[in-house]
Amino acid sequence: MKKVEIFLLSALLVLTLTCFSSAQEPEPQEQEQKLFNAVSISPGFGFEYFSRTIGWDDDYTSKLKSLFLTLDAEVELQRGIYVRAVLGFSSSSYEALVFRGRKFPVSVQLPEDYIKGFILGAEVRKKLIHSESLRVDAFGQFYYCYGIKKEWEVPGLAVEGTVEGRPTWMRAPVGLIFTYTGYETFFPYINLNFNKLWGKFNMDEIIQDLTGREEKKISGESSFCISLGFTFKLTESISFKSEASFMPYKEGTDFGIMVKAMYSLD
Amino acid sequence: MEAIMKGKKFIFAVILVPFFLFSCQSSRDSSFNQKNFILVNVANTYSSRGMQYVSDQVLVKFKPSVTEEMREAAIASYQSTTLKRISGIDVYHLQIPEDVSVEEMLYLLEQNPDVEYAEPNYFRRIAQVTPNDQYFVDQYALYNPGGVFGPPSSPQSGTNRADIKAREGWEETWGSDSVIIAILDTGADFNHPDLDDKLFSNGYDFINDDPDPTDDHGHGTIVAGIAAAETNNGEGIAGVAWNCKILPIKIVDNTGWSDVSTEIDGINWAILNGADVINLSLGGPGVSQSEQDAIRAAYNNGVVVVAAAGNDGVATYYPAAYPECMAVAATNSSDERVTFLNTATDPLPWESNYGSEIDVAAPGDWVLSLYPTSLTTPPFLPYTWASGTSLSTPHVAGLAALIRSIKPELSAEDIMDVIRYTADDVNSTNYAGRDDFIGYGRINMERALVPIIISALNLHK
Numbered sequence A: 001m002k003k004v005e006i007f008l009l010s011a012l013l014v015l016t017l018t019c020f021s022s023a024q025e026p027e028p029q030e031q032e033q034k035l036f037n038a039v040s041i042s043p044g045f046g047f048e049y050f051s052r053t054i055g056w057d058d059d060y061t062s063k064l065k066s067l068f069l070t071l072d073a074e075v076e077l078q079r080g081i082y083v084r085a086v087l088g089f090s091s092s093s094y095e096a097l098v099f100r101g102r103k104f105p106v107s108v109q110l111p112e113d114y115i116k117g118f119i120l121g122a123e124v125r126k127k128l129i130h131s132e133s134l135r136v137d138a139f140g141q142f143y144y145c146y147g148i149k150k151e152w153e154v155p156g157l158a159v160e161g162t163v164e165g166r167p168t169w170m171r172a173p174v175g176l177i178f179t180y181t182g183y184e185t186f187f188p189y190i191n192l193n194f195n196k197l198w199g200k201f202n203m204d205e206i207i208q209d210l211t212g213r214e215e216k217k218i219s220g221e222s223s224f225c226i227s228l229g230f231t232f233k234l235t236e237s238i239s240f241k242s243e244a245s246f247m248p249y250k251e252g253t254d255f256g257i258m259v260k261a262m263y264s265l266d
Numbered sequence B: 001m002e003a004i005m006k007g008k009k010f011i012f013a014v015i016l017v018p019f020f021l022f023s024c025q026s027s028r029d030s031s032f033n034q035k036n037f038i039l040v041n042v043a044n045t046y047s048s049r050g051m052q053y054v055s056d057q058v059l060v061k062f063k064p065s066v067t068e069e070m071r072e073a074a075i076a077s078y079q080s081t082t083l084k085r086i087s088g089i090d091v092y093h094l095q096i097p098e099d100v101s102v103e104e105m106l107y108l109l110e111q112n113p114d115v116e117y118a119e120p121n122y123f124r125r126i127a128q129v130t131p132n133d134q135y136f137v138d139q140y141a142l143y144n145p146g147g148v149f150g151p152p153s154s155p156q157s158g159t160n161r162a163d164i165k166a167r168e169g170w171e172e173t174w175g176s177d178s179v180i181i182a183i184l185d186t187g188a189d190f191n192h193p194d195l196d197d198k199l200f201s202n203g204y205d206f207i208n209d210d211p212d213p214t215d216d217h218g219h220g221t222i223v224a225g226i227a228a229a230e231t232n233n234g235e236g237i238a239g240v241a242w243n244c245k246i247l248p249i250k251i252v253d254n255t256g257w258s259d260v261s262t263e264i265d266g267i268n269w270a271i272l273n274g275a276d277v278i279n280l281s282l283g284g285p286g287v288s289q290s291e292q293d294a295i296r297a298a299y300n301n302g303v304v305v306v307a308a309a310g311n312d313g314v315a316t317y318y319p320a321a322y323p324e325c326m327a328v329a330a331t332n333s334s335d336e337r338v339t340f341l342n343t344a345t346d347p348l349p350w351e352s353n354y355g356s357e358i359d360v361a362a363p364g365d366w367v368l369s370l371y372p373t374s375l376t377t378p379p380f381l382p383y384t385w386a387s388g389t390s391l392s393t394p395h396v397a398g399l400a401a402l403i404r405s406i407k408p409e410l411s412a413e414d415i416m417d418v419i420r421y422t423a424d425d426v427n428s429t430n431y432a433g434r435d436d437f438i439g440y441g442r443i444n445m446e447r448a449l450v451p452i453i454i455s456a457l458n459l460h461k
Helices: A003-021 A030-037 B044-049 B068-077 B102-111 B166-170 B219-228 B260-272 B289-300 B389-406 B412-421 B445-449
Strands: A041-056 A061-078 A081-093 A114-130 A134-147 A150-153 A161-180 A186-207 A210-220 A224-233 A238-249 A252-263 B053-062 B081-086 B091-095 B115-122 B147-149 B156-158 B180-185 B245-250 B277-280 B304-308 B325-331 B358-363 B367-370 B383-387
Touching: A041 A238, A061 A114, A081 A134, A114 A161, A161 A210, A161 A224, A186 A238, A210 B412, B053 B068, B053 B102, B068 B091, B102 B115, B166 B445, B180 B219, B180 B260, B180 B389, B219 B245, B219 B367, B219 B389, B245 B260, B260 B277, B260 B289, B277 B389, B289 B304, B289 B412, B304 B389, B304 B412, B325 B389, B325 B412, B358 B389, B358 B412, B383 B389, B389 B412, B389 B445
Parallel strands: B180 B245, B180 B277, B277 B304, B304 B325, B325 B358
Antiparallel strands: A041 A061, A041 A210, A041 A252, A061 A081, A081 A114, A114 A134, A134 A161, A150 A161, A161 A186, A186 A210, A186 A224, A224 A238, A238 A252, B053 B091, B053 B115, B081 B091, B147 B156, B367 B383
C-alpha cells in the first residue's frame, strides 16, 4: 500500500477516533433530531457518475469516467457521529490510454472501453456545529475501486496477441458539509472538500513467447471539489439525496453527479 | 529542380555478385523530381468522398441561456439525434436526417436564435512525417505510392503501399543518437554528404588492421545508407533510423570477400564498442561453430544481429540461419518475394534464399541508396540502385535500432520478436502464417513502433 493511501486511511481513523472521543450533548432542534440525531441504521442504495481528468506518470492526460451503483449502510454510532460502509459495482473508462513503456514490447492504445470493477468504501462524518438553521459536518471518505481484469486482442499481428488490463483507483475526499436545516423536509447543502484520486493501471501483454508488463500510475488533475446537493425526506423513514460536484483544475472543470435513496431503521 | 538535375547522371555500376556479398546492384540514368512536403491522407473516406466533412453530421452549440428542454426540443424539431455532447465546450454532435444535406441543416440551424453556432463535422487528418530528402520519392521501400520505380533500364511496377510503413513509424520515433548500428561490411564513405554526420566513430578496418574503414568497394556504404543515411537534410535519401548512429567495421575486402575469422573480429569489436544492432549483409553456405558462438555472444549482450538470407534461391545462408540471428529475405516493390522469375529481365537474375530459418522480409529489389563519393566520377551522383537481401537486411537493422531507441529495456530476443510478430503476412494468399519464404512477413514499422489500438477479444477465434 502506498504512502498516500496509508496517510489517508490514517486520517480517516484519526477522524473516527476524534468523533468518538468528543460525543456531544443532545441537540436543540427537534426537527434535527428526527433527521440526524437518533442513533440509527440507514441502509440505502445509490448511483454515481463522475468524469475526472487524470494525469498519467508519463505526463499524458485522459478522462476517467466512472459509473457506479452502490449499496450502503450508514450507522449513527453516537449522536452526531456517522459511519457509512459502501459496497458497489463500477464501470470505468480510461479513454485512449497508451502503453508504450520502455519494456513493453508492442505499444498499444486502449480504446474507449468500460472496465467493470468493485467498489469498497467507507465514510466517517461528525457534526461540528449546529445552529437553528445551519449544520456543519466534517467528513472523510475513502473509495477503493478494484477493476476486474479485462482482455483485449492486439489486432493485425502475424500471430495472435492479447493484452490484459486491470485498473484500480482510490478516491479520498476530506472536507466540510454546510447544510441548511431551516426547512422541514428539504435540506440543501454545500460540500467543500479536498478530493484526491489516484491509482494505477496494469497492462500485461502476451504475444506468443513475447511478454511484457507496464504499470501506469494515475492521479486526478483536480484536488478540490465543490458539491451542491440536497437531502429530501419523503417520509419519516425514506429520504433521497442528490448531489452535483464540480472539480476545477487548471484547464477546465470536471464534474460528477450522485443520487441516493436511504431508509432509516430508527 | 528538374532542370538542375538534368544532365546529371547516376553512376552506372553493375557490381558482380560475388560469393560472399549478396547485392546485385546497378544504377541507371535517372532524373528525380523533388516534391514538396506532402500530407498523406489516411482517412479513406476523405479522399473517396471528395468531401471535407462528415456527410450526415453537424456540430451545434446553443446559447448558454437556452435550457436543456429547449435544446432537446430544438434537436428533435430538426429530426436529428444527439450522437454525443462534447464536454468542456458543451457542443452537440448531431446526426442529421438522411434526406437533408449538411449545408441545408446548417442554414436551418443558423436561422435559430437559440443557436450560438453550427458547423460541419470536418475531417481532420494526421500530418505524417515525410522527410525532405531529394530522392525520398524513389525510395519505394519506405513509402510506396504505386507507380514505376527503379532505374530506367529496369523499371519496376510498384503496388500502392507495398512498403515498410516508414512514414507512419517515424510518427512515433526517429531514433536515438545513442543507439548504434554496426555495419560489418566493406567500410563506409566518411565523406559522403548523406552519411558523414551519422558515423558514431571511425570504426575499424579488420582487413588492413587499421582504424580507417574507408569503403573501397561500395557495398558497405550502400548498406549503411539504407539503415541510417542522414535524413530530412534536404538532399539524397532517407535512412530508416534517422537519428541512430553508424559504426562502420570493415571486414570485407574490396573484392567483396571475407572469412569467418575476420567476421568474428568485427562482431567482438562491435560488442565492445557499444553496438546495439549488428548488420551482416553477407553470408555463405557453410555452418561455423565459432561464428555462431560469436553471434550468440552478441545476442547475450543484448545486441540484435540481423543477417541477409542470401540471393541464390537455395537454403538460407549462415550466419542468417543461426537462431540468435534474424534472417532477412527480400521482397520487391509489389510485396512479392524476389525470385528468379520476377528478376528474369535483370542483368543478373537472383532469388531470395529460403528455409525455416527465415524470420522476416524487407524490400531488396532495386533499392536506392548511397554510393561512395570516391568511387563516383562526375557527372554521376554518389547514389545507386542496388538489389539483394543485402539491401533488405539494413531495413530490418534500422527498425531494430528504432525499437531499441524507444524500448531500451527490451532484450535482443524481444526486439527480434517484435519485428517478427508485427510483420505483414504479404504472401498469406498462398502461405498463410509464417512460411519458409518470407518468414512472418514483410516488416511493418508502423505496427512495430506506433501504439496499436486494441480491440475487444474475439471469442469465436
